[in-house]
Amino acid sequence: xxxxxWSGIIVGAAGGGVAGLILWIVGRVNDYENNCRESRRIYKWxxxxxxxxxxxxxxxxxxxxxxxxLPEDRVRYLCSHHTKIVLSTKEAEVWGIAGRxxxxxxxxxx
Numbered sequence: 001x002x003x004x005x006w007s008g009i010i011v012g013a014a015g016g017g018v019a020g021l022i023l024w025i026v027g028r029v030n031d032y033e034n035n036c037r038e039s040r041r042i043y044k045w046x047x048x049x050x051x052x053x054x055x056x057x058x059x060x061x062x063x064x065x066x067x068x069x070l071p072e073d074r075v076r077y078l079c080s081h082h083t084k085i086v087l088s089t090k091e092a093e094v095w096g097i098a099g100r101x102x103x104x105x106x107x108x109x110x
Contacts, residue, residue, distance in 0.1 A: 039078045041068050043085060043097075050097055057101035061093040 045067055050057045064079070065072045079085045079095045086101065088094040 038070060039082050042075065042078055043082060046085065047097055050100060058088055058094045058096045064095060
């Protein structure tokens with residue numbers, strides 16, 4: 001009888017541990033997918049509005065947040081982790097596409 005109790009406890013604990021691990025993995029995959037989707041949305045918008053030669057190459061965090069419907073903190077986080085989006089070294093809170101935006105050539109920000 002006591003062996004049945006201990007085996008039930010072990011099986012229950014192992015099952016709970018596996019279920020917890022699976023939920024953690026699913027949560028991490030969901031976070032990764034959301035980050036990728038929102039980063040892609042930011043990049044596509046930034047690429048579209050800065051692609052013309054006569055437009056400004058830098059956009060503020062606030063303008064990116066406004067057009068993508070994301071909070072400013074989220075935009076800051078996603079832009080800082082994106083490999084193709086760079087932060088201006090001349091002005092605070094201003095982002096551009098790597099290789100396209102140059103600090104020395106731009107004076108204005110939208």
